[in-house]
Amino acid sequence: MAASTQSRPRGSGRGRRVTIADIAERAGVTSAAVSLAVNGRPGVSDATRARIMDIARELQWEPSPAARALAGAPVLTVGMVLARPAEVLGTEAFFGAFVAGLQEVLSRHDYSLQMKIVDSTEAEIATYRRWLAQRRVDGVIVVDLRQDDPRIPALEDLALPALVVGGPGHHGSLPSVYVDDAHATRLLVDHLAERGHRRIARVAGNEDFLHILLRDRAFTSRCEELGVAPVVQNAGFGAHGAEVATAALLAREDAPTALIFDSDEMALAGCHVLEESGRRIPQDVAVASYEDSALTLTHRPPITAIGRSAIEYGRVAANRLLEVVAAADAPRGTSQEARVIEPSLIVRDSTAQAPEPWSGRGGTPA
Amino acid sequence: MAASTQSRPRGSGRGRRVTIADIAERAGVTSAAVSLAVNGRPGVSDATRARIMDIARELQWEPSPAARALAGAPVLTVGMVLARPAEVLGTEAFFGAFVAGLQEVLSRHDYSLQMKIVDSTEAEIATYRRWLAQRRVDGVIVVDLRQDDPRIPALEDLALPALVVGGPGHHGSLPSVYVDDAHATRLLVDHLAERGHRRIARVAGNEDFLHILLRDRAFTSRCEELGVAPVVQNAGFGAHGAEVATAALLAREDAPTALIFDSDEMALAGCHVLEESGRRIPQDVAVASYEDSALTLTHRPPITAIGRSAIEYGRVAANRLLEVVAAADAPRGTSQEARVIEPSLIVRDSTAQAPEPWSGRGGTPA
DNA sequence: CTGAAAGCGCTTACAG
DNA sequence: CTGAAAGCGCTTACAG
Numbered sequence: 001m002a003a004s005t006q007s008r009p010r011g012s013g014r015g016r017r018v019t020i021a022d023i024a025e026r027a028g029v030t031s032a033a034v035s036l037a038v039n040g041r042p043g044v045s046d047a048t049r050a051r052i053m054d055i056a057r058e059l060q061w062e063p064s065p066a067a068r069a070l071a072g073a074p075v076l077t078v079g080m081v082l083a084r085p086a087e088v089l090g091t092e093a094f095f096g097a098f099v100a101g102l103q104e105v106l107s108r109h110d111y112s113l114q115m116k117i118v119d120s121t122e123a124e125i126a127t128y129r130r131w132l133a134q135r136r137v138d139g140v141i142v143v144d145l146r147q148d149d150p151r152i153p154a155l156e157d158l159a160l161p162a163l164v165v166g167g168p169g170h171h172g173s174l175p176s177v178y179v180d181d182a183h184a185t186r187l188l189v190d191h192l193a194e195r196g197h198r199r200i201a202r203v204a205g206n207e208d209f210l211h212i213l214l215r216d217r218a219f220t221s222r223c224e225e226l227g228v229a230p231v232v233q234n235a236g237f238g239a240h241g242a243e244v245a246t247a248a249l250l251a252r253e254d255a256p257t258a259l260i261f262d263s264d265e266m267a268l269a270g271c272h273v274l275e276e277s278g279r280r281i282p283q284d285v286a287v288a289s290y291e292d293s294a295l296t297l298t299h300r301p302p303i304t305a306i307g308r309s310a311i312e313y314g315r316v317a318a319n320r321l322l323e324v325v326a327a328a329d330a331p332r333g334t335s336q337e338a339r340v341i342e343p344s345l346i347v348r349d350s351t352a353q354a355p356e357p358w359s360g361r362g363g364t365p366a
Numbered sequence: 367m368a369a370s371t372q373s374r375p376r377g378s379g380r381g382r383r384v385t386i387a388d389i390a391e392r393a394g395v396t397s398a399a400v401s402l403a404v405n406g407r408p409g410v411s412d413a414t415r416a417r418i419m420d421i422a423r424e425l426q427w428e429p430s431p432a433a434r435a436l437a438g439a440p441v442l443t444v445g446m447v448l449a450r451p452a453e454v455l456g457t458e459a460f461f462g463a464f465v466a467g468l469q470e471v472l473s474r475h476d477y478s479l480q481m482k483i484v485d486s487t488e489a490e491i492a493t494y495r496r497w498l499a500q501r502r503v504d505g506v507i508v509v510d511l512r513q514d515d516p517r518i519p520a521l522e523d524l525a526l527p528a529l530v531v532g533g534p535g536h537h538g539s540l541p542s543v544y545v546d547d548a549h550a551t552r553l554l555v556d557h558l559a560e561r562g563h564r565r566i567a568r569v570a571g572n573e574d575f576l577h578i579l580l581r582d583r584a585f586t587s588r589c590e591e592l593g594v595a596p597v598v599q600n601a602g603f604g605a606h607g608a609e610v611a612t613a614a615l616l617a618r619e620d621a622p623t624a625l626i627f628d629s630d631e632m633a634l635a636g637c638h639v640l641e642e643s644g645r646r647i648p649q650d651v652a653v654a655s656y657e658d659s660a661l662t663l664t665h666r667p668p669i670t671a672i673g674r675s676a677i678e679y680g681r682v683a684a685n686r687l688l689e690v691v692a693a694a695d696a697p698r699g700t701s702q703e704a705r706v707i708e709p710s711l712i713v714r715d716s717t718a719q720a721p722e723p724w725s726g727r728g729g730t731p732a
Numbered sequence: 733c734t735g736a737a738a739g740c741g742c743t744t745a746c747a748g
Numbered sequence: 749c750t751g752a753a754a755g756c757g758c759t760t761a762c763a764g
Binding site: 395396398401402408409410411414433435436437438 | 733734735736737739740741742
């Protein structure tokens, strides 16, 4: 190893680190001048600023985040607390993609994302409180929004810049970004109705989450508007729930001719049940998913899905959070507003065909 | 909002924060004594320590990470740089699960994970250098190990505690954790050979990565030991590559009777091609995957897979990294060693059956 | 076991 | 535009 073997200061780092004092000495100015110069603030002449910058580069100076934070500057970190077990997060395609999108934007702005996994909503709120007291983060991003979520009043009280992912509604006075699930629902229902389906079922995920609830409502009301018979089958989350739910739907006398699943994982699981039962997709049953992914694309037939890219969702959330954090320093601005992501429908073969006429084994003809 | 509207110190936080000076004053000791007490270090009597702790709790004191870091204490953060676009990361099931496993362990130890996405290996190395200079992290975790990886010598030089995920070999003098891919390969090949397969193909991912290369080698040599004809079909990563590769294999005169895929995503894509071509799994072709997931389990038939849980891999890596970081403070210990994760084989229906006798359309009979 | 002090590397008023 | 200083909240020697 090329590193010096003599004992170095605690932690790490080879030799003494370069500080603004070193730069100041070389430049023949005070460290305050250096601070102003490197932070692009007025107070030094252009000539001195240039000289200082050159020396900083030459000395390979890097600012100390700790010193900056201690002196009151932003810590350039945002936090996200997850009150779900690693097992659940790890198996959900949405999580990885969302985080990747967040990271991409945050990294570009020299921000980092601090994540923490806890096991209850109370622990989540306690973490926000602690992060604020420690000045560990400049803001937080709140996910998995629920109806009447206790985190919202807690955060409103805390004066910690926060962005809620989810809505509309139920995010109190906090800024939010969300995908318009009602619109997505209408896209799906309209598409299936157009294809001639008159009995459409929704295989619904965990209804604790607000967006699931919003889909339920939009689904029922849109079906009714179109004179279509809506069925909502609760499935909890995950593949297994979707299998059971699909089987239950198939067993009905008036079995639906089209199924909409809340996630790509659920859709796949449902498809397998359909195939096993001998149904063909889309000839016997049409299938669509609220979540697009490599899986929906790869499946045979490829599955019609809502093009809400989780990566893009992450990017939008990160950009919005950075705005919110920046606004927190400024005089109270108009940062409360929500931002909506408009979903699109990607039509694929799984809904390519009209349902075959029902050969009278019960159920109301449309 | 209940928060005070009067101007508060820059950043955030309501009112003046509680410091060890406040505790010291209340307890009638110096702040040094408080520091010793709250950090569980000797130097204060048990009685004073207890009194100090009580007051700290009462005042809801939280240590300032910035002040601690500036004073030389560990920053309680580890870093991970990813030199892959968010798009790729986001669609890979492994990433989310691995991160979830890392986070679970790190969170429990009050460590946080700092991630950064860059677009080249050079940028990755530059990031390590910068993080070290800034004292931003206590250590880093290196993923996506390649043959003769330039990051290894760079990190050996940098005296930044680092854990390599990958191996064996090619991690230089750095500690490493890895899944024994050679062993996994033998498990798969042996299983298929036992089932009577004599023409086995490996649909291989991106061979830039060391673990893919190690699988290739182990695959060929094990097949030869067992008198089985090995075929390695390069597919790059992702679903599309796997489809093309599978189709190519099926087109061969001596088409294999068993296919091993490098990931669950690839396996699913391959299965769809098989199904489209009219092949039945496992009657006509057996399928196995190096990566287990909800998808391999949900598929019909369920797919035989290596039980290398990405979440568990993340947990092991996190624990090992924490050891490495702790060892960096201590006199140079024996932290260079590698730690191996032993994979297991989960047999499912996709390999349930012996291949049907080859009705003489070419190829060498076994 | 306890006290008084220096120092970590910045930023931010406040004088000149 | 520039200088001298205080302060952020800790930890760590170093004396008593």
